[in-house]
Amino acid sequence: MNLLHPGQDGYAEELAGFQTAVPTAPAAVVAAESAEDVVAAVRYAAEHRLAVAVQATGHGLTAGTDGVLISTRRMTGVEIDVAARTARVEAGARWEAVIAAAGEHGLAPLSGSSPDVGVVGYTLSGGFGLMARRYGRAADHVRALDVVTADGELRRAEPGSDLFWALRGGRAGFGVVTAIEFELLPVRELYGGSLTFDSADVPAVLRAWRTWSAAAPDTLTTSVAMIPYPDLPMVPEPLRGKHAAQVRIAYLGEDGDSLVAPLRAVAPALADTLRVLPFTESGSIAAEPRQPHGYHGTNATVSQLNDAMLDAVLEHAGPGAATPPVLIVDRLGGALARTPETPGVGWDRSAEFVVRALSVVGDDGVAAVRRAHAKLFDALAPWTTGRLLPFVYGEHAPEEVAEGVYPAADLRRLRELNRRFDPENAFRAR
Known part of the structure; x- marks a missing residue:
């Protein structure tokens, strides 16, 4: 087990991740290379009565100041079983590795808009991806x-067990x-x-x-x-x-140009990147940034998207807004509205849309971003x-x-299971 403490060589480098707005200075960092290293790290934390947190790519939450951070970035193994049409992926792997490996066999995972995101954290949060309306959540x-x-203890969670249910959508607090x-x-x-359109x-x-x-x-x-592009070279x-307003498309059909013709007729596009593309290039649809930065975001599932709501979106996140965020509205429905064969932690499957706001954290800090976002979501x-859990960023406290x-019943069950699997609250989930 490679254990690092503040001031030691490699400590700061091990903490570095994609999200830079959440400060972290754990008592120790474990640079895990195997499941055995993770076992040793959890036992070390228990022996010293320290909290435990995990970081792979650093897109999600990071550890507080009093615990052990287990860095899994070196655990990058990806195995494809072509006959079974399955993948086995270690804790630090990113979607880009899975997409490439599966693509060699004409297969694809239920990955999201960014191939740079870690597989495990994305999936434990539910996983709303590019084919979600056809196949549902990754979880x-x-x-x-x-x-x-x-x-x-290293355990295997399989269908039918409480641990399997809790991990698929419950994300944290169980191991x-x-x-x-x-x-x-x-x-x-x-x-x-x-299709990208002018202001x-x-x-x-x-x-x-x-x-x-x-x-x-x-x-x-x-x-x-809706994206406020900076005036930069x-x-x-x-x-x-x-x-600009950018309509994003991922379509599993052969009549794509006919399908989007009504959108192309709305106005002249500043950019049109629609084409048939291999799934291995699916990250180009949203073309999200890969450089680390500080950000904060939240979201709301909504029952409809009426004119009053669109007016509020334009007022608080449109071209005339004082501090416009990146604002994304996703159409839900399809497979997302249906209960899967093996349900995990629930959410409102009747919702029609999810509205997401994401802002870079500037000199005024996260509080200023929260205030700006609150105006929109209050409306x-x-x-x-x-x-939706996958689109909650930069919040520390479990509450x-x-x-x-x-859902209330699922939250009660999650807390009961957390107390069973983590009686000392090492993962600080309640």
Whole structure:
């Protein structure tokens, strides 16, 4: 077990991750290379009565100041079982590695918009990805998990067990997942990309997308993003300094151009990247940044998207907003509205959309971002039904994360199971 303390060589480097807005200075960092290292780290934390947190890619939450941070970034193994159409992935693997390995066999995982994200954290949060309306959440396709519980034992969680239920959507508080097995889909390519429209056309695009997506087949997963592009040289000229609306498409069909024709007719596009592409290039649809930065975000699932709600979105996140965030509205429904064969932790499957806001944390800190986001989500409150765990960023306290995320009965069960599997609250989940 490679144990690092503050001031030692490698300590700061091991803490570095994608999210830089959440400060962390744990008492010790374990640079794990195997499940055995994780077992040793959990036992060390128990012996010294220290809290335990985990970091792989650093997109999610990081440890506090009083515990042991287990870094799993070196645990990157990916195994593809072509006959069974499954993948077994270690705790530190990123989606890009799984996409590439599965793609060699004409298969694809239920990955998200960014291939740079870690597989395990994404899946334990539920996993809303590029094919979600066709196949549901990534968590719904998990076959088994290897997890080190608070007693320092390596266990295998399989369908039918409480631990298996809790980990798929409950995310934290039950142990450290060292490997995960999940189903792959027979997908080689899709019709995908985006249409980007100028600031003046944002209101028309939002309304047109709302109407168009209402009749979308389950084989289409789509969102519309409002993005304030900075006036910087690295931004492509047509988008530089613009507050644009970007319609994103991932379609498992052969008539993509016909399907999106109504959107192309709304207004002239600043950029049109729609094409048939191999799934291995699916990260180009959203083309999200890969450089580490500080950010904070939240979301709300909503029962509808009426004109009053669109007006609020434009007021608080549109081209005229004082501090506009990146605002993304995802169409839900399809497989996301249906109960899977082996349910995990629940959420409001009747919701029609999820509205997400994400902002870079500046000199004013996270508090300023929260205030700006609150104006939007307070306006949407009459139609809000909950929140989705994958899109809650930068919140420390368990009660903050749990608020509005879990159905009441599931939250009670999660807390009961947490007390059973982690009686000393080493993972600080309650």
